Amino acid sequence: MMMYRFAPSILAFFVLSTSISLITPRASADPTTEAAALANTVPIADVHMHFYGNNDLTVAEQIAQMDRNNVRWGGGVGSYNTQLSQALGPRYFGTIGDREFTKVLFRDGEKGLQNDKHPLFVEFFLRAEKMLTAGTVKGFGEIHVDNMSGGSNNSRFQRKIPLDSPVIRRMYALADRHKGFVQIHINRSDDALLDLRKLSLEFPNATTILAHCMPRSRPENLAAIFDEVPNVFCELSGSGVMHGIRRTSTEDGLRPNWVNLIARYPDRVMVGSDPCCGLHRKYDEIIKELRTHVLAHIPPEIIEKVAYQNAVRVFGLKP
Numbered sequence: 001m002m003m004y005r006f007a008p009s010i011l012a013f014f015v016l017s018t019s020i021s022l023i024t025p026r027a028s029a030d031p032t033t034e035a036a037a038l039a040n041t042v043p044i045a046d047v048h049m050h051f052y053g054n055n056d057l058t059v060a061e062q063i064a065q066m067d068r069n070n071v072r073w074g075g076g077v078g079s080y081n082t083q084l085s086q087a088l089g090p091r092y093f094g095t096i097g098d099r100e101f102t103k104v105l106f107r108d109g110e111k112g113l114q115n116d117k118h119p120l121f122v123e124f125f126l127r128a129e130k131m132l133t134a135g136t137v138k139g140f141g142e143i144h145v146d147n148m149s150g151g152s153n154n155s156r157f158q159r160k161i162p163l164d165s166p167v168i169r170r171m172y173a174l175a176d177r178h179k180g181f182v183q184i185h186i187n188r189s190d191d192a193l194l195d196l197r198k199l200s201l202e203f204p205n206a207t208t209i210l211a212h213c214m215p216r217s218r219p220e221n222l223a224a225i226f227d228e229v230p231n232v233f234c235e236l237s238g239s240g241v242m243h244g245i246r247r248t249s250t251e252d253g254l255r256p257n258w259v260n261l262i263a264r265y266p267d268r269v270m271v272g273s274d275p276c277c278g279l280h281r282k283y284d285e286i287i288k289e290l291r292t293h294v295l296a297h298i299p300p301e302i303i304e305k306v307a308y309q310n311a312v313r314v315f316g317l318k319p
Contacts, residue, residue: 031253031296038303039295041070044287045311048142048183048211048237048272049074050280053081057280063087065283072308073317076183076209076235076272077142080131090318095183096131097140097171100124102157110159116166125170132178138315140171141183142211146192160187163195172199175206181315183209183235188217193225200229207314210234212274213248219261226265233314237272240293242279242286249289254297266302270311271295 031039051062051074062084066074075093085092104112104120112118116125131137145168146160161168163186171182186192200208213222213234225232236258239247248258262269271294273286295303312319 031292032300035298035300035303036292036296038300039291039307042291042295042304042307043070043072044271044290045073045308045315045317046071046273046287047076047209047235047270047311047315048274049076050078050142050274050276051081051084052078052280053083059083059087066091069284069287071273071287073311073315075138076315077211077274080137085136093315093317094137095139095141096128096137097124098142101143101167105159106156110161113159113161113167114165116170118167121167121170125174128171128174132174132180137180139175139181139183139207141181141209143168143171143182143184145184145186146189147185147215148187163192164198169199172203172206176203177205179205181207181209183211185211185215187215188221193221196225196232197228200231204231206231208232209270209314211272212236212238213269215239215247219257222261223264226268233268233270233310235270235272236290236294238274238276240289242282242289243274249293249297251293253293259297262298262306263302266305267310269306270314271306 046066049071051057053059059081065071073091073093074088075095077095077098079099080094080096085094100120101113104118107120108115108118115121128137128140132139144157144159145163148158148160163184168182168184174180175182186196196208200206208231210222210232213236222234236248239245240249241251248255254262271290273283273290275283275286279286295307298306311317
């Protein structure tokens, strides 16, 4: 059994951090006039923008949704879409891996997801190497590693595998080689936090984006991660009123403990829409919620960072 020697701060993964005050969830303070005005007009980089490319929504409709909401860039998750890429040009930062991961899950279950010799993965990694080299895509996502939820009706889509597993390692190795990213959907657990730290340190040129700022995590968990490793970021999507979760924000706005986290780590947090699961035509409402319930509640001087500047830097987007 391999033993790891962790820095003292790794203990923060398992105990409540004293660096961020824990506040019992309540309504956050009303936005200032300055914050509300800026949040309402600031450009947005949507780093969790699913586009399925089927009859639900056309490319033209998706771009119209982005334009009328001043969403300048979009991507970060979902299967790469050639038509959307051609139409958006540098505004689109495409990814790969979501579709292939799901196909293997449906065919061979969790065991298949950990087999990097699986025929679908062999072909996939050859194609991924070519697309990353050409700059067609910038990384992998959304890779569901642990999305287990007792309340979900889509049990076929659920799975739980170790983050430190052969297929995920191949993704990190490629992302490290090409200075790309892996956006992962993973529930917080002690093992997940340890694996996240391990892979982040082992592949320093690979960026990890924690989808939904890591479901089941608290701000103090993310603070400990941010303190330990510089190449992990998180994005706030799918955890408010529109998605029926209210983990990070409620009808009254961003919860104070999340305000504190963003204020302390303004360079590590981004925003996304996650228009999945029947919400693809609710994009206007989702972006409005991000503006009024999230961005308006953080200090005005960091609104632009969270809304788009962090994403421009992390994903190498053209401003």
